[in-house]
Amino acid sequence: xxxxxxxxxxxxxxxxxxxxxxxxxxxxxxxxxxxxxxxxxxxxxxxxxxxxxxxxxxxxxxxxxxxxxxxxxxxxxxxxxxxxxxxxxxxxxxxxxxxxxxxxxxxxxxxxxxxxxxxxxxxxxxxxxxxxxxxxxxxxxxxxxxx
Numbered sequence: 001x002x003x004x005x006x007x008x009x010x011x012x013x014x015x016x017x018x019x020x021x022x023x024x025x026x027x028x029x030x031x032x033x034x035x036x037x038x039x040x041x042x043x044x045x046x047x048x049x050x051x052x053x054x055x056x057x058x059x060x061x062x063x064x065x066x067x068x069x070x071x072x073x074x075x076x077x078x079x080x081x082x083x084x085x086x087x088x089x090x091x092x093x094x095x096x097x098x099x100x101x102x103x104x105x106x107x108x109x110x111x112x113x114x115x116x117x118x119x120x121x122x123x124x125x126x127x128x129x130x131x132x133x134x135x136x137x138x139x140x141x142x143x144x145x146x147x
Contacts, residue, residue: 005078009094012102026060030071030080053083067092070099
């Protein structure tokens with residue numbers, strides 16, 4: 001996946017999966033202070049672009065670290081990429097759409113929805129094969145309350 005400038009990028013869905021799976025990464029938010037304070041991705045490090053070049057090595061000492069940059073794709077991505085590349089960071093990607101895209105509700109994963117539908121279909125077929133219906137399953141009696 002690439003940004004509009006042809007730079008390596010990941011989607012918000014991919015970042016969420018990385019966070020859920022605990023994959024090691026460093027989130028760097030290069031937006032200005034007011035934007036960062038108004039909202040940011042949890043766990044991100046705020047380094048305004050004008051300060052990135054002078055601070056990146058102290059913040060991310062390992063040059064092979066997986067760095068994900070959050071910013072405004074329009075103008076900051078190419079400059080940020082060049083600064084990271086110049087400092088020797090070769091495993092950097094950008095969050096597609098930046099923080100604005102992160103704030104949008106997550107879209108369901110089509111593969112997960114298909115898997116859920118198939119599982120529900122199998123359960124319904126199994127119940128039909130065994131003559132079970134949800135309404136026929138005993139839910140308890142007055143003498144035997146459900147707990």
